Amino acid sequence: xxxxxxxxxxxxxxxxxxxxxxxxxxxxxxxxxxxxxxxxxxxxxxxxxxxxxxxxxxxxxxxxxxxxxxxxxxxxxxxxxxxxxxxxxxxxxxxxxxxxxxxxxxxxxxxxxxxxxxxxxxxxxxxxxxxxxxxxxxxxxxxxxxxxxxxxxxxxxxxxxxxxxxxxxxxxxxxxxxxxxxxxxxxxxxxxxxxxxxxxxxxxxxxxxxxxxxxxxxxxxxxxxxxxxxxxxxxxxxxxxxxxxxxxxxxx
Amino acid sequence: xxxxxxxxxxxxxxxxxxxxxxxxxxxxxxxxxxxxxxxxxxxxxxxxxxxxxxxxxxxxxxxxxxxxxxxxxxxxxxxxxxxxxxxxxxxxxxxxxxxxxxxxxxxxxxxxxxxxxxxxxxxxxxxxxxxxxxxxxxxxxxxxxxxxxxxxxxxxxxxxxxxxxxxxxxxxxxxxxxxxxxxxxxxxxxxxxxxxxxxxxxxxxxxxxxxxxxxxxxxxxxxxxxxxxxxxxxxxxxxxxxxxxxxxxxxx
Numbered sequence: 001x002x003x004x005x006x007x008x009x010x011x012x013x014x015x016x017x018x019x020x021x022x023x024x025x026x027x028x029x030x031x032x033x034x035x036x037x038x039x040x041x042x043x044x045x046x047x048x049x050x051x052x053x054x055x056x057x058x059x060x061x062x063x064x065x066x067x068x069x070x071x072x073x074x075x076x077x078x079x080x081x082x083x084x085x086x087x088x089x090x091x092x093x094x095x096x097x098x099x100x101x102x103x104x105x106x107x108x109x110x111x112x113x114x115x116x117x118x119x120x121x122x123x124x125x126x127x128x129x130x131x132x133x134x135x136x137x138x139x140x141x142x143x144x145x146x147x148x149x150x151x152x153x154x155x156x157x158x159x160x161x162x163x164x165x166x167x168x169x170x171x172x173x174x175x176x177x178x179x180x181x182x183x184x185x186x187x188x189x190x191x192x193x194x195x196x197x198x199x200x201x202x203x204x205x206x207x208x209x210x211x212x213x214x215x216x217x218x219x220x221x222x223x224x225x226x227x228x229x230x231x232x233x234x235x236x237x238x239x240x241x242x243x244x245x246x247x248x249x250x251x252x
Numbered sequence: 253x254x255x256x257x258x259x260x261x262x263x264x265x266x267x268x269x270x271x272x273x274x275x276x277x278x279x280x281x282x283x284x285x286x287x288x289x290x291x292x293x294x295x296x297x298x299x300x301x302x303x304x305x306x307x308x309x310x311x312x313x314x315x316x317x318x319x320x321x322x323x324x325x326x327x328x329x330x331x332x333x334x335x336x337x338x339x340x341x342x343x344x345x346x347x348x349x350x351x352x353x354x355x356x357x358x359x360x361x362x363x364x365x366x367x368x369x370x371x372x373x374x375x376x377x378x379x380x381x382x383x384x385x386x387x388x389x390x391x392x393x394x395x396x397x398x399x400x401x402x403x404x405x406x407x408x409x410x411x412x413x414x415x416x417x418x419x420x421x422x423x424x425x426x427x428x429x430x431x432x433x434x435x436x437x438x439x440x441x442x443x444x445x446x447x448x449x450x451x452x453x454x455x456x457x458x459x460x461x462x463x464x465x466x467x468x469x470x471x472x473x474x475x476x477x478x479x480x481x482x483x484x485x486x487x488x489x490x491x492x493x494x495x496x497x498x499x500x501x502x503x504x
Contacts, residue, residue, distance in 0.1 A: 104418045168357050
């Protein structure tokens with residue numbers, strides 16, 4: 001009798017996954033270029049020698065990952081460059097199911113945001129600085145409107161993460177920021193911390209304009225530490241798991 | 253005539269996406285619990301009042317995101333907690349298509365890895381320290397075997413990221429590390445930098461064992477800076493985009 005190790009159960013990859021993986025590799029290695037129109041389902045089925053339904057399922061996976069997309073209202077599929085906001089849903093979902101705590105988010109942002117501020121002072125373009133200044137002006141004008149302040153705060157930190165000109169940081173930070181700022185802004189609102197927030201943002205933008213990485217980094221660190229302090233002042237437990245946020249659809 | 257803004261083209265969500273989103277929300281808000289067996293396709297189709305093929309496509313999206321999975325060899329679908337390694341593929345793909353540079357990866361790791369070392373010194377469990385020590389012993393035994401050293405180096409940094417006990421950092425770091433270490437280890441090999449690597453790892457593990465966050469952080473920073481120096485010594489351009497790595501399948 002043959003050794004039982006000679007023949008073992010096959011773990012075959014489903015055809016749609018193999019088709020998705022094959023197309024993905026051709027796109028990532030540049031054989032199929034960004035911006036190119038994908039062949040029709042029928043043509044792809046013929047090329048890959050699989051069913052048309054297999055091709056459709058493979059394309060849906062690629063669409064989900066943002067490397068294939070349609071122009072708004074259009075039917076044609078293009079090879080596209082995924083954006084950080086397209087890709088955060090599965091990660092925020094994983095953090096919620098893993099019961100990641102607010103403290104873990106805080107510790108991560110306490111590392112990332114000051115480094116981002118430092119690099120923004122070094123690398124921000126004049127347009128990026130102008131966008132930060134516009135956000136600051138809006139924030140000054142909105143003092144008192146909490147919902148608006150929270151939106152402007154999230155926008156401020158997103159502008160900062162763009163201004164550091166590091167897309168690896170941008171991609172890795174996105175899902176964390178989507179959970180961090182809404183959770184902490186809810187507390188800030190109760191504590192009327194708008195003034196402190198505005199002051200910190202102002203110091204950070206001033207430092208970036210002055211190309212002063214150290215001051216930008218220090219002020220951002222203080223600012224992030226304020227979030228934690230606000231949370232503690234509100235007598236909330238930072239070691240509780242983050243909950244599903246009541247903003248349906250934003251992560252899909 | 254009515255104002256043209258009153259009726260605009262509908263952007264309807266395809267049924268399979270709506271079904272996936274609906275199931276995902278029920279899972280994330282805890283209505284469907286982790287570990288539960290998902291109802292059959294037929295039962296789900298009946299509950300959601302959609303076609304069975306729509307349900308199948310929705311489930312494939314959930315499987316892709318790791319929140320639904322099968323036991324090896326099994327057919328039944330369970331609600332599951334996605335792991336960081338399940339979710340890195342779309343992000344590494346985005347970084348490749350965005351033509352992220354090695355320098356961006358370096359700058360990100362230069363921020364993350366020292367912070368991870370600091371937190372590992374504070375929070376690593378005895379088991380996690382033992383795992384780091386075992387990796388170190390293996391690295392000492394393998395001096396000279398470059399391929400093996402590279403694998404052990406990647407494993408070392410992955411163990412570190414677990415030892416910091418922050419799953420938000422673990423998730424956000426994973427795709428970057430998958431691109432960073434292979435690219436830089438290729439250079440280290442040429443430069444015979446095994447000795448320097450081993451010394452750095454040894455100092456880091458010693459500092460973690462001694463619960464000395466500052467020393468762990470400082471040594472990790474030096475160690476990461478060595479990667480950059482090695483790259484420059486090899487006369488390679490750190491501002492070039494990362495390329496698709498010749499390790500097919502690892503990111504899927």
